[in-house]
Amino acid sequence: MGYEKPLHWVGSAKKDYQAFPAEVQDDMDYALGLAQLGGKHPHAKPWKGEGPGIFEVVEDHRGDTYRAVYTVRFAGVVYVLHAFQKKSKSGIKTPQDDVKLIAERLKRARQDHESGGTL
Numbered sequence: 001m002g003y004e005k006p007l008h009w010v011g012s013a014k015k016d017y018q019a020f021p022a023e024v025q026d027d028m029d030y031a032l033g034l035a036q037l038g039g040k041h042p043h044a045k046p047w048k049g050e051g052p053g054i055f056e057v058v059e060d061h062r063g064d065t066y067r068a069v070y071t072v073r074f075a076g077v078v079y080v081l082h083a084f085q086k087k088s089k090s091g092i093k094t095p096q097d098d099v100k101l102i103a104e105r106l107k108r109a110r111q112d113h114e115s116g117g118t119l
Contacts, residue, residue, distance in 0.1 A: 005036045005072075008112070009080045010105040017068060017083035024059045024066045031057040035070060035078045049099065050106055054081070067094075069102050071109060079109040 009017075017025065031041035040055070047054040053073030059066045065086040071079050082102045086094070 003037075005038070005076055005078050007032060007036055007078050007080065008109070010109050010112075011082075011101075013068075013080045013083045013105070017080065020066050020083065020085075021061050024061045027059050028057050028066070028068050032068070032070065032078065032080065035072055038072075047102070050103060054102075054106070071106060074109065074113040077113065079105075079113075081105040081109065 017028070020028070031044055034041045035044070035055070041057060043059075044055040044057050046052070047056045047069055051073075054069065054071045056067050056069045067082075067084055067086055068080060069082045071081060082098065082105060084098055
């Protein structure tokens with residue numbers, strides 16, 4: 001593992017994340033911390049649809065499912081693209097609105113990284 005990369009939150013991801021139960025945040029904080037150090041939590045799985053370097057961490061808590069989607073695609077930084085409670089009525093499939101939001105935020109992260117900004 002390398003040096004600690006900064007963590008940048010895109011859009012409302014941080015506010016949404018902070019609304020999660022404390023136990024969920026504790027588990028996800030560990031996974032995001034590992035990503036910052038260049039590692040990967042055993043429960044972090046590749047996010048399908050946007051190519052390599054994007055992962056999601058899923059935590060179940062008292063019958064609810066919480067997800068955080070982040071990318072390590074850009075050198076020297078970890079971007080948290082989306083944090084949400086899954087409320088889909090369609091089984092395990094992620095709702096299209098969330099999929100679209102992640103794609104949009106990935107574009108914002110790319111623009112931010114290329115411009116040297118910090119969202």
